[in-house]
Amino acid sequence: MQPFIAAMLKVRQAFYAAIIRSLLRTKSVLQTILNIWIAPSIIKNKNVDQNGDIGGGKKKMYAEFITNVETAFGESREKSRLVALSDGLRAQFGESLLDNPMNMLPSYNHQLPTGDECGTYLALDVGGSTFRVALIELSGRGCVGQETTILKIDSYKILGAVRQLKGVLFFDWMAERISQTLSGQDEGHDMSSAPLSMGMSWSFPIEQTSLRSGLLLGMGKGFLAAHGLLGKDLGDIIQDSCSRKGLNVQLNAIVNDSSATLLSKAYLDQTTRFALIVGTGLNAAVHLPVHMFSPPKFGVRPDSWHDAAKHVIVNTELSMFGAGILPETKWDERLRASHPMPDFQPMEYFVSGGYLGEIVRLVLVDGIQTAGFFGGIVPPSLREQYSLDTETISHIESDQSTSLSSARKIFLSRHPTSYPPTQEDMQAIRLIASHITYRASGILAAGTHALWQLRNEAESIPADESSHTLVAYNGSVLENYPGFRATCQEQLDALVEATGAKRGVVELMYAEESSLLGAAVAVACSSG
Structure with a gap:
């Protein structure tokens, strides 16, 4: 009996081995099994043919999904909807x-x-990851092409150990870096001469109490x-x-990034009245008459300020509007549902570089799971929130070739997967990204147009x-x-025309080195 059982076992093992060898020779069968197991929606839609390839059915699902994306995001392309959004934002601005x-x-x-x-x-520029110090010479608009000159500039990384410096130790570190930059500059060390006037762009919250002071917050x-x-x-x-470092300097102005951007461009062009910051975050500044504000908005300020101020640069905190x-x-609802502060910065979630990649990721994962993109297999990294950054999708959109080979290479280097994306998959990503970023540029145009109309009404300008x-701008997304930037300008032009003004009357203009130059200009204005 034992020999018989042993013989039967050998026959069974040989049979199993033959099946496995056959399957290994037929990779498409294995791939089909994997696809069906991971993406059961493909079974439901019966898109797998007898050879294991996804043909016409897949193309139909692709087309239907992209059409749904176009419909969902395309509403923002309609001029009437942008005008309505601008009107709604202007009403929210007025209330605030x-x-x-x-x-x-x-x-x-x-x-x-x-x-x-x-x-x-x-000029000092204190950011989240970098501290920059620059010695800047302002020569005036009369020196065309040489209105501003950066005599010396240094950039210092704010590494983890620096972030961990407690209290005055951090500011002593700043003073040491200032000393390094001024090394060899008589203006920084000659205690017998007048102090070198200093301005600072501060990218963190403070409760400002004067042009050169404010209460430090977390x-x-x-x-x-x-x-x-x-x-x-x-x-x-x-x-x-x-002073402890022996520096003969005097801090005379503290500004935020949006105010600095406006000031830096206004120094060069007197028609500048607005500024936009669109990078990881979103903000805007605008120059408005003081009569538009209720008295409590100014807090406690000396009578001398109120006597002198007819207009004021306003930090709009634009990101907070649009609710x-x-x-x-x-997909926006899904983003907010998982956000720790879903209602805090509505416009930032739609427009800024911190979120554009995430919206694309949410749409793409939906397409993978329901329309068979990527063979129905979600790359492991794309299961993580915010894993698809805006820089990556910008590379994909910039690849205008038919093959999208450059975009595919970049995508795979950052999001490896067992089912490499096809040319059609890459085209789908680019289409999704283009719809999302076009919507973002339209929303930004509507916000800018709303601020422009708000100011026109306040100044009684038809x-x-x-x-x-001019609208001065900087930030990685617009830059x-x-x-x-071009699509934002195009939609802004359309809104301006719809309001009855000439096309191009509101122009977006890049503000180079705005944080540093704006800090210097703020000091110059205060001492003028």
């Missing part, structure tokens, strides 16, 4: 001018530069600099650290009598994302 403590915040900068300011200034992003210093005057803290009126899709106005 009266009683919202979180946005439409009047700064202490009430003067725009004349363009005649001259002098040498020290910085976030892993910084411990506010430890033991919460509520202390930021200007005094920095001044004290510089209830933005063109939301089911639309058809509007003069040419680098392929076609973004």
